[in-house]
Amino acid sequence: MPVITLNGMPLEAREGQTILEVARAAGVYIPSLCYHPRVGQSGVCRVCAVEVEGARGLIMACITQIWNGMVVRTDTEQVLGARRMIVDSLLSDGEHDCISCEMCGACELQDAAYRLGIEKPSAPRAAGGAPLDLSHPLILRNPNRCIHCYRCIKGCNELVVNEVLDMAYRSQESRVVADQEMPLGRSSCVGCGECVQLCPTGALLEKKALGQGRPWNLERVRSTCPYCGVGCQLYLHVDRARNQVVKVTGVEGAPPNDGMLCVKGRFAYDFPASPRRLTEPLIRKDGAHVPASWEEALDHIASRLRKIRDAHGPDAISGISSSRDNNENSYAAQKFLRAVIGSNNIDNCART
Ligand code: SF4
Numbered sequence: 001m002p003v004i005t006l007n008g009m010p011l012e013a014r015e016g017q018t019i020l021e022v023a024r025a026a027g028v029y030i031p032s033l034c035y036h037p038r039v040g041q042s043g044v045c046r047v048c049a050v051e052v053e054g055a056r057g058l059i060m061a062c063i064t065q066i067w068n069g070m071v072v073r074t075d076t077e078q079v080l081g082a083r084r085m086i087v088d089s090l091l092s093d094g095e096h097d098c099i100s101c102e103m104c105g106a107c108e109l110q111d112a113a114y115r116l117g118i119e120k121p122s123a124p125r126a127a128g129g130a131p132l133d134l135s136h137p138l139i140l141r142n143p144n145r146c147i148h149c150y151r152c153i154k155g156c157n158e159l160v161v162n163e164v165l166d167m168a169y170r171s172q173e174s175r176v177v178a179d180q181e182m183p184l185g186r187s188s189c190v191g192c193g194e195c196v197q198l199c200p201t202g203a204l205l206e207k208k209a210l211g212q213g214r215p216w217n218l219e220r221v222r223s224t225c226p227y228c229g230v231g232c233q234l235y236l237h238v239d240r241a242r243n244q245v246v247k248v249t250g251v252e253g254a255p256p257n258d259g260m261l262c263v264k265g266r267f268a269y270d271f272p273a274s275p276r277r278l279t280e281p282l283i284r285k286d287g288a289h290v291p292a293s294w295e296e297a298l299d300h301i302a303s304r305l306r307k308i309r310d311a312h313g314p315d316a317i318s319g320i321s322s323s324r325d326n327n328e329n330s331y332a333a334q335k336f337l338r339a340v341i342g343s344n345n346i347d348n349c350a351r352t
């Protein structure tokens with residue numbers, strides 16, 4: 001097993017690991033604005049610069065694999081100076097008004113600037129940059145906060161394979177585009193929100209969550225998506241004061257979805273607070289739905305099923321279990337139809 005020395009600390013590593021991976025596992029902070037564990041490295045932001053003994057110049061920690069005996073420093077003046085220059089130029093190239101930015105407190109660029117002691121960009125860009133893209137019903141794009149890290153592009157193309165986003169043009173003109181430079185809302189985007197979750201800055205934001213609470217005021221509650229039997233793992237971001245879910249993100253590093261969600265799982269979270277949500281059984285009486293107790297409702301169902309079976313036989317009854325339900329409930333549903341009613345007419349809506 002190779003051993004490296006990181007800031008004077010001997011560390012065991014695995015063959016093939018990068019400096020960044022070893023440092024992160026040891027709890028040593030190295031900023032990485034383009035690297036993300038789910039999309040890998042792009043090597044474009046260069047902010048993960050470190051010193052490696054014997055190397056000429058600084059080395060990028062996200063793309064450099066360790067070797068036995070490697071000596072790495074992440075905290076020298078040369079390293080910190082290079083990182084400051086990079087973060088300062090990213091801030092200066094965009095419009096970064098953290099006070100009004102929805103990502104304030106969760107932004108990786110802001111965090112890197114804070115840790116490097118940068119209070120404001122040394123050459124702030126004049127306001128009035130590129131227009132916002134408000135065309136999408138769920139996602140707001142602010143190109144002025146984009147740092148061209150490629151995370152959204154890799155996420156859209158390689159993880160969810162929707163192949164909507166790409167980088168177009170060169171140099172100062174380069175920008176993320178959807179399809180053939182369409183407004184996102186008119187592109188082939190399916191609204192999965194993967195790009196929003198991967199974006200390290202406030203360049204991609206969820207519209208519904210705007211102004212709904214700062215990250216430090218929200219409680220993150222782990223849950224399972226209720227929309228289908230896949231059981232994607234997600235975090236509900238809850239404003240406890242209002243007892244309201246204000247955002248949903250996927251749980252990264254956990255099966256079955258490793259952070260990815262579909263449009264329903266990520267954005268259709270309003271129903272718990274909906275006044276139209278059913279909270280008790282309803283029985284139709286004289287053409288109107290009337291609230292009933294569970295005992296009443298179950299007795300009603302049982303007596304109706306019995307009447308139908310007695311009058312027309314068990315095959316007159318069929319059942320469809322919901323794809324939103326789990327395997328155990330689907331098993332119980334077919335058992336009920338077969339063993340109690342005596343009918344084999346049972347299916348699941350996921351098959352249609
Ligand atoms: S993207 Fe980050 S650095 Fe830029 S304004 Fe928003 S919080 Fe600040």
Ligand code: SF4
Pocket residue numbers: 155156160162163164165188189190191192193194195196
């Ligand atoms: S929401 Fe999904 S499909 Fe749309 S651009 Fe983002 S990653 Fe691609």
Ligand code: SF4
Pocket residue numbers: 145146147148149150151152153176195198199200201203204
């Ligand atoms: S929109 Fe966000 S994720 Fe995409 S390149 Fe810009 S900063 Fe990176």
